[in-house]
Amino acid sequence: MRDKIKDLSNILRASALCTGALLCLAFSLSVNAANQNQLDGVKQEITRQQDQLGNKQKKINTLQKSLKQQELAIAATANKIHQADNQLNQLDRSISKLQQEQQVLQQQQFGQQEMLKELLNTQYRQGKNSQLATLLSGEDSTELDRISVYAEHLSEARANTLNELAATTTELQLKKHQLSQQRQQQQALLTQLKTEKSKLETEQRQRKKTVRTIKGQLKTDSQYLSELKTNEKRLVKEIAKAKAAAEAARRAPMDGLVRHKGKLPWPVKGSILHQYGTVQQGELRWKGMVIGKPSGSQVKAVYSGKVVFADWLRGYGLMLVIDHGKGDMSFYGYNQTLLKKVGDVVQANDAIALVGDSGGQERSGLYFEIRRKGNPINPKSWLTR
Template identity: 75%
Template sequence: MRDQIKRLTQLLRASAFSTGALLCLTFTPPALSASQQQLDGVKQEISRQQNQLSSKQKKINTLQQSLKQQELAIAATAKKIHQAEATVRTLARSIQALQQEQQALLQQQLGQQEMLKELLNTHYRQGKSSQLATLLSGMDQDRLDRMTVYAERLSQARAHTLDDLAATKTELQLKTHQLSQQRQQQQDLLAQLTDEKRRLEREQQQRQKTVRTIKGQLKSDTRYLSELKNNEKRLVAEIAKAKAAAEAARRVAMNGLAGQKGKLPWPVKGTIRHRYGSPLQGELRWKGMVISKPKGSQVNAIYGGKVVFADWLRGYGLMVAIDHGKGYMSFYGYNQTLLKKVGDTVQPSEAIALVGDSGGQETSALYFEIRRKGTALDPQSWLTR
């Protein structure tokens, strides 16, 4: 459409020249009127097409805003699912431990019951002859004293065993109650997970419709190229902001990535879909790399540092930027959800996000960049072979 406007503008200029020539050569009112009508028509066409361009750009911007809101909603739901799944795993381990404790208590209870039976049996056998009968039997005093002490100790042991058995029974009841509560909590969480996953599916379907509409609006190569250029400008602007914020808020010394080339772990392990420097569109080339990975996979920081950007960025979706110091920064885009926020300190290989397809991508992958003082570097050369 811009080419059409250009041609119409040239026609307008030619028409204006023709009108000037006509005014010099002739004063015929009908000819002047026809040229003026032609000029007015060209001006109206230019205005119409410019308005159409402006309207389409507004529509794209509105769609991108809708996409942002949908992908942020997906991110929130995906984060809830991630946290719920982690809680379910913790509960499963806790339930297993409680079951083992419960079994140990049951065995302990059985042992105490057997001991109590033995003590009662012994006490019963001893009780067949009373102290009076023993006294009248002519038993010497020393032996009588020993029998009395034995009887007292036997009675104490029985009382102690009864106390232990009561305590075991109480503890067993408590463990059974805890186990029941945690199983109920686990069931509730699993039901919540099912609901959240259904919601996630609905949100993703709505997002796909928006992505298809945006693709339709950007079907022109020139328009798509313009969008990609603008995306790059947005990223550069955010890098500048993040760098300024990092410098202003830096509290810990960070040594950058110097000396780490070829030694850093991969943020995700997967197939490389696009490499650094490969053609993107027209004269544009990839400033980072795109690694294919299933949705929901964990994204890890390549090195320690501080999170300086964690938000949705047009063209890159949900992105995390980590400042490693000395001008080095790493970027992780297209995520389904973010696990870190601005200001968080991260350790090497720590989980920072989950792989997704945000930013209007058609398939799930991770967009990964490394920059030094704003200049993009080949990220693959920094990763382990």
């Protein structure tokens, strides 16, 4: 009997253990299922955010491409305006010179006309005392010869004056024709300038709209910092390529900047908006300086060298880089338009660009940087005090 009770007890204990195990297993499975669902939810959220970030980056990239096209269009228009301005200045000088020459010719013509009047009057008075009257008067032959020679000189002088007057009149007519043509050309240039400036204003309004949209996309500091870091990497990459190309194409050695520290002319004169080494964003610091200056002002080369880069670069806009030799380079960014191209040799104080706000800048100015063997240095210490 006891054995039966013991067996029954064992059966009941085993049954209880099995039930407990089953309950634990069921609970474990339930917890694992919940954890898996939570993990799947996290993964889906990560994927969603990554897709969102990817789409946002694509949108930013598209906007940057639009900004590039708009700023290149502005550069082309600004270049046309710059060239038209130069032609207009040359025409103004030419017209002024023609007007002066015209005044001289008019005075010369008046003098010749007065001379001719005097000669004709003298010849008329001489005609009243003809050689025949002189001969009949019984004067000697010597006096007669003198009067005859005088008459010949008088006649020759009149003929010469007539020729000079005709030549002056012809030249004066030519000057008047040239002046008329140049004034017509001047008017055509003024009309072209008005059209191009109107076009430029429209392009600048479109650009400002794109810049605002880009700023709206880069809302957080981390996004903006990431964009700046990526832009700097692009700059370093492009300059490495440009430097390699410059080394391969170099024919004559250049002396570099080392002997001219503290003596280089400023690329533009203006207030410094950002100093070298100051905080740009987060841990990122300015590798150059930004000098405030109105759009359209001329940017000058600080020293002689060869242009190794002249193109639009994201974050820096229209950038021009000059190789000065011995690992020294100067950088000019944010330009409205570039006046030099890759391969051009420039001298100190040559106009190389026009100040602008390209690259998405909110105000016009010049980004200026100097690098020695690839490393940025404080450019201010290399410029004249």
